[in-house]
Amino acid sequence: MTVRVQEADFDPGAELESLAAGDKEIGAVVSFTGLVRGTGDVSTMTLEHYPGMTEKALEAIEAEAHERWPLQASLVIHRVGPLPAGARIVFVATASRHRRAAFEAAEFLMDFLKTRAPFWKKEVTADGTEEWVDARETDNAAAERWAR
Amino acid sequence: MRVLYFAWLRERIGMGSEEISPPDNVTTVADLIAWLKTREARYEAAFGDVTAIRVALDQEQADFDAPLTGVREVALFPPVTGG
DSSP: OEEEEESSOOOHHHHHHHHHTTOTTOOEEEEEEEEOOOOTTEEEEEEEEOTTHHHHHHHHHHHHHHHHSOEEEEEEEEEOEEEETTOEEEEEEEEESSHHHHHHHHHHHHHHHHHHSOEEEEEEETTOOEEEOOOOHHHHHHHHTTOO | OEEEEOHHHHHHHTOSEEEOOOOTTOOBHHHHHHHHHTTOHHHHHHTSOGGGOEEEETTEEEOTTOBOTTOOEEEEEOOOOOO
8 A cells, every 4th residue: 555645656567566466366456547537728737735735635545445355466656746737736556356356446546535535626728717626526526436 | 622624714824833832721622613613814814714614633534523632733624625
């Protein structure tokens, strides 16, 4: 279980390789990469977070995924600071013996991350206009379907 | 007690954190927000719609009726939008 909050970019291929390295029991690796969507004239997305709580919240979400599914390994990376359209912003990877646990846990991690981890996005357009992104009801609904 | 503000709440209030000493009758998060609103117009504007505010006490998500007893850090922020 690993959580990283960082300004720097990351290499999804290298991350996946090291996630599965050294554990011959792993039969499935699933990953999700989120990119900054350049909708309309959005040129940059600035990510603010709550240092300290962010890491705790991500670690709690990851621990819950390991409770619910038999995972061999997992990784969550979230970038912060100003990110241009097209840049990688978030990465979730799960490894398990069989594919279903890895698929479901990856989706669970993203759904919970989007509704529970203290990050806030601000869109900046080419002419410098700034606007905070509103939370989406569809994200809450996506997280609620994991309720048990 | 330390209070942190994030995103548009931080911008409207004009700072990211401050040390406060609320009066004794402020015992819950709801009381704290009501008290902050009486301080200055910018707080009243920032907390105009409390349904748009979320709270964490000592870095754990909490509700508006949560007690502030023993809490060192209160964070107030809009709904999260990461991922």
